[in-house]
Amino acid sequence: MKQTLLTIFLLLMFLFAYNKSMSQISIGGLPLTLQYKTSYNDLKTISIDKPDMQKLMLEDELSNKAGAPYRMGLNIPVGKGIHNSGTWTTLANGDKVWRLRLMAKDAQAIGVYYDKLYIPKGGRLFLYNNNYNKILGAYTSINNSPSGVFATELTGGESVILEYDQLANVTEEAIINISEINYAYRSANSFGGSGACEVNVNCSEGDNWKPQQHGVVRISIKLNGGSYWCTGSVVNNVRKDYKPYVLTADHCAQGATLTDLSQWIFYFNYEAPSCTDPIYEGSLATKSMTGATRLAEGGNSGNTGSDFYLVILNNNIPESYNPYFIGWDRQNIPGNSGVSIHHPEGDIKKISTYGTPLVSSDWNSHTIQTHWQVYWDPTANGYGVTEGGSSGSPIFNENGKLIGTLTGGDSYCGNLTGADYYGKFYYHWNLNDSTASGRLKDWLDPDTTGVSTLNGMYYASFDFVADKTIIPVGSTVNFTDVSTGGPYAYQWKFVGATPDTSNDQNPTDILYTTCGSYAVTMRVANTDTAYQKIKSNYIMVYDEVKFYPNPADDYVWLDLQYNNFTKVKISIYNMFGMLVRTIERPLTDEKKILIDTSWLSSGMYIFKIEGDTRVSQKKVIVIHK
Numbered sequence: 214m215k216q217t218l219l220t221i222f223l224l225l226m227f228l229f230a231y232n233k234s235m236s237q238i239s240i241g242g243l244p245l246t247l248q249y250k251t252s253y254n255d256l257k258t259i260s261i262d263k264p265d266m267q268k269l270m271l272e273d274e275l276s277n278k279a280g281a282p283y284r285m286g287l288n289i290p291v292g293k294g295i296h297n298s299g300t301w302t303t304l305a306n307g308d309k310v311w312r313l314r315l316m317a318k319d320a321q322a323i324g325v326y327y328d329k330l331y332i333p334k335g336g337r338l339f340l341y342n343n344n345y346n347k348i349l350g351a352y353t354s355i356n357n358s359p360s361g362v363f364a365t366e367l368t369g370g371e372s373v374i375l376e377y378d379q380l381a382n383v384t385e386e387a388i389i390n391i392s393e394i395n396y397a398y399r400s401a402n403s404f405g406g407s408g409a410c411e412v413n414v415n416c417s418e419g420d421n422w423k424p425q426q427h428g429v430v431r432i433s434i435k436l437n438g439g440s441y442w443c444t445g446s447v448v449n450n451v452r453k454d455y456k457p458y459v460l461t462a463d464h465c466a467q468g469a470t471l472t473d474l475s476q477w478i479f480y481f482n483y484e485a486p487s488c489t490d491p492i493y494e495g496s497l498a499t500k501s502m503t504g505a506t507r508l509a510e511g512g513n514s515g516n517t518g519s520d521f522y523l524v525i526l527n528n529n530i531p532e533s534y535n536p537y538f539i540g541w542d543r544q545n546i547p548g549n550s551g552v553s554i555h556h557p558e559g560d561i562k563k564i565s566t567y568g569t570p571l572v573s574s575d576w577n578s579h580t581i582q583t584h585w586q587v588y589w590d591p592t593a594n595g596y597g598v599t600e601g602g603s604s605g606s607p608i609f610n611e612n613g614k615l616i617g618t619l620t621g622g623d624s625y626c627g628n629l630t631g632a633d634y635y636g637k638f639y640y641h642w643n644l645n646d647s648t649a650s651g652r653l654k655d656w657l658d659p660d661t662t663g664v665s666t667l668n669g670m671y672y673a674s675f676d677f678v679a680d681k682t683i684i685p686v687g688s689t690v691n692f693t694d695v696s697t698g699g700p701y702a703y704q705w706k707f708v709g710a711t712p713d714t715s716n717d718q719n720p721t722d723i724l725y726t727t728c729g730s731y732a733v734t735m736r737v738a739n740t741d742t743a744y745q746k747i748k749s750n751y752i753m754v755y756d757e758v759k760f761y762p763n764p765a766d767d768y769v770w771l772d773l774q775y776n777n778f779t780k781v782k783i784s785i786y787n788m789f790g791m792l793v794r795t796i797e798r799p800l801t802d803e804k805k806i807l808i809d810t811s812w813l814s815s816g817m818y819i820f821k822i823e824g825d826t827r828v829s830q831k832k833v834i835v836i837h838k
Contacts, residue, residue, distance in 0.1 A: 242351045244339040245310050245378045256374070257300045259293055261317040264396060273399075280514070280577070280621045282465040283601030285559060286324065286397035286440035291315070294329070294390035295377060307381030314374045317396050322367040324395030324433070324440065325375070326476050330363040332356065333385035337378045342370045351378075356503075358527070361388070364435065364476035364503050367397055395433075395440040400558040400602065405490060407560035407602075408626030412595040414554055414562040416488035422552055422564065423700075424669055425609055426484065427537035431556040432461060432605070433478040436469050442559035442602035445479070446615060447530065448523075449538035449669055450657045457526035458656065459505065461605030462618050462636070464514035466507075466522045475504045479526065481534045484562035488594055497561065500534050502526055508656055511645030512583065512636060515576045515620040518645040519583040519636035522605070523656060532672045532697065539607065540669035541615040541657070545639040547571035547585060548610030553619065553635075555599060555606030565589050565597030571608075576620055576634050583644075584634040585617045589624060598624035599633050608635045614666060673698030675744045677735050683753045686728055690752060691721045694735065701737040708732050709754070725754045728774075757829060758822050764834040767811040771822070773804040778824035783808065786819040793818075810835050 264287050273284055293299075299313030317323055325340065332338055332354050339350035347368050356363060377387055400406045412418050414426045428448075434441040443465035448458045459479065469477075481500040485491055504527035512518025530536045553565045567587050574586040587608065589598050599606070599619060607615045616638050623631030641653045649655035658664065673696075680691045690710075694703065705715040709731040711724045725731070730750040737744050759772040773781065783796040783806075793813070798806050813835045822829045 240351050240353055240355070242337060242339075244341065244348065244350075244376045245304065245308060246312070246376060247345060247348075249304060255300055255302070256312055256314050257298060258314040258316050258372075259291065259298060261289055261291070261315065261394065261396070263318040263320075264289065264398070266398065269398065277601065280464060282434065282436075282441040282443050282462075282604050283400070283558060284439045284441050285400045286395040288326065288393045288435065288438050288440060289317070289396050290393055291391045295387055296390070299375070309379040309381075311377040311379070312374060314372055315391070315394060316372045317394060318371055320371045320396050320398065321401035322369045322397040323371070323373040324367045324397065325365045325373065325391055326393040326395065326435065327361070327363040327365075327390060328392035328472075329361040329388050329390040330356070330358075331361060331388035332377075333379075333383055333387055335380050335383040336385075336387050338387075338389065339376045339378070340365055340368055341374055341376070342368050342372060343374070358475070358504070360472075360475060362472055362475040362504075364478055366433075366478060366498065366501060367395065367401055369401070395435075397440065400442060400560075405560065407557035407563060407600055408598070410596040410598060410626040410629065411557055411560070411563040411600075412565070412592060412597040413485045413488050413490065414564045415485055416564070416594040418552070418566055418592045418594060418597070419554075419564045422554065422609070422613070424537045424671070425539060425552075425607075425613060426554050426562060426564075427482070427535055427671070428539035428669065429554045429556075429562060429607065430459065431480040431483050431559060431562075431602075432459075432465070433480070433559075434465055434469070435473045435476045436466065441465065442556065443604045444555045444602065444606035444619070446539050446607040446618070447536050448615065448657065449540055449667055451660065451662050451664055451667060453538075453670060455529065455538065455672060457528070457530050458508075459524050459526060460607075460615075460618060460641075460653075461522050461524075462515075462620060463510045463512050463520045463522045464620065465605050466510065467514050469507070471506075474507055474524065475527070477505050477524075478503050479505070481530070481536060483556065490561075502528060502530065504528070509650050509652060511641060511651045515583070515634075515636060516579060518581070519640035520576070520620045521618055521636055521641040521645070521653070523653060535671065535697075538670050539615050540613065540667045541638055542610060542612070542666045543639050543642045544665050545573075545637065546610075546616075547573065548608070548616055550611045551609045553587075553597075553599065553603075553606055553608045555603035555619065557600035558602040560602070563597055565599060566592050571616075574634060576636070583640045584620060584636055587633050587635065588630065589633070591629075596626075596629050598626060598629060598631070600625055613669070670742070671698035673742055673744075675735070675737055675746050677733070677746060677748075679733070679752065682751060683755065684725060686754055686756050687724075687726055688754075689722045689724050692719060692723065692733070692735075694718050694737075696737055698742060699737075699739065701739050704736040706734040706736075710752075725752060728754050728756045730754075758831055760820065760831055760833050764836045765810050766836065766838055767809070769808050769810050769833055771806040771808060771820075773800065773806075773822075773824070778804070780825065781806065782823040784821040784823070785813075786821065788817050811837075
């Protein structure tokens with residue numbers, strides 16, 4: 214009984230997480246072993262030796278002094294996969310399951326890198342730890358790429374289980390080969406790992422920066438045999454065509470190979486839902502994408518320039534991630550006030566605030582004014598600074614425009630008044646190099662328009678819905694905006710209604726008192742977009758069915774002019790409730806029917822009207838002269 218209850222609990226927990234975490238790189242679902250409660254007893258395990266931690270810590274100390282990115286894991290070769298390791302099990306219905314456990318002693322978490330991954334249609338790959346408290350997948354044929362290179366996110370703890378489920382009707386063979394694991398030894402369970410002084414982005418300090426926060430991403434970077442945390446920005450371009458450009462720092466990526474970039478993981482919306490730190494990470498880190506291509510870099514990690522690195526993601530960003538394509542200002546004008554949004558030590562998104570104008574500066578004594586110097590301010594909920602993992606993060610001016618990316622500095626929770634240095638967007642634009650591979654200009658303004666500032670934007674679509682569109686006279690309607698790309702200012706027009714205008718996003722209790730078909734107009738506007746949506750004849754207001762003349766003699770007209778019927782059935786009952794006749798007619802455009810009553814005796818009758826959408830009854834009196 215306990216085992217059954219535990220299984221049900223795990224199923225419910227996973228389904229809850231899955232419903233909220235559909236991802237570009239996975240489609241959700243449950244591993245067959247969880248559905249069928251398969252034992253771990255026959256599970257083959259590959260053990261991976263613990264690295265020399267003393268050596269790693271020494272390397273990290275030296276790297277930190279040299280301004281290198283924040284390493285959180287060591288990549289250890291494996292060279293095992295479905296062709297030479299693991300265990301196959303055939304289930305009673307013919308489905309097959311392959312499983313392999315990787316055990317890395319004392320690892321905080323394990324990430325998996327693949328040099329060959331091919332999943333046939335109908336096959337599904339999952340990764341999870343022993344207690345199923347984090348399940349990655351399912352990865353399917355949509356994750357196949359021509360190179361076969363892939364990477365999957367971290368799972369907490371010193372072991373991870375790979376499971377490939379092959380349904381009985383699948384005959385094509387899968388290819389799954391693990392080239393390396395990311396042995397994550399620090400800030401791997403990065404949730405909550407940053408300094409206590411840091412401020413969550415959804416505290417009051419972030420209230421005026423909601424769009425910008427949706428454009429900041431955490432990046433798990435594979436580089437030089439290690440895995441690193443850095444921060445990046447989804448940046449807009451002058452064509453406004455939603456190309457998935459991500460800007461970070463050159464020192465986060467210098468030396469990255471094509472294969473490395475194919476295994477970078479970009480996390481969207483990794484943030485606390487409120488100002489308070491959540492107790493558990495839960496599904497915060499589930500919106501992610503894998504793989505990018507380098508476009509341009511400059512500044513030699515900041516040693517000779519402004520330290521930028523621009524990539525394009527290998528897939529478009531799903532609209533469900535609600536990404537914001539950040540606007541920028543390429544002028545050499547310091548911000549008077551603003552913020553930086555970042556992922557210190559790979560933690561949930563934080564915000565740091567400055568109120569003193571930035572100062573033009575060099576970096577690392579190279580004498581060229583390539584950077585902005587900033588000092589942070591204390592705020593209502595803390596004292597936001599930067600840490601390892603914040604590298605590459607954006608700094609914004611008072612107009613919400615990106616004007617620099619973080620190279621490094623001296624601030625941290627133990628040194629709140631230390632200065633930080635952001636490579637100037639102005640310098641990124643075209644001063645590091647005169648070629649497309651060394652500047653932003655060619656990518657963010659490909660048509661050479663010469664614009665100096667650009668607004669940010671969300672994916673944009675414009676629409677609204679009503680809770681009902683066919684109503685009787687005297688009813689009210691509620692309208693809901695379903696546009697994307699906001700926030701917007703709204704202006705509604707309701708023909709034939711009271712009130713007939715509104716500036717609310719979701720107007721309610723709009724009253725219609727006259728029969729007819731009415732248009733509704735919604736106008737929306739933000740700093741980048743203005744649009745109008747008109748739905749003609751959207752609200753149909755009908756009256757009760759009408760009979761005239763009433764009292765009738767030899768005929769009566771049934772008037773259904775404002776009813777949305779296409780055909781009608783008329784049942785006539787006498788005063789004793791007995792059915793005396795049934796009439797079925799299609800409706801003409803006039804929506805009127807002439808009914809012969811000459812054969813009825815004088816008296817009162819009940820006419821029951823059955824249409825496509827409703828039933829109505831009326832009393833008709835027949836008096837023959």
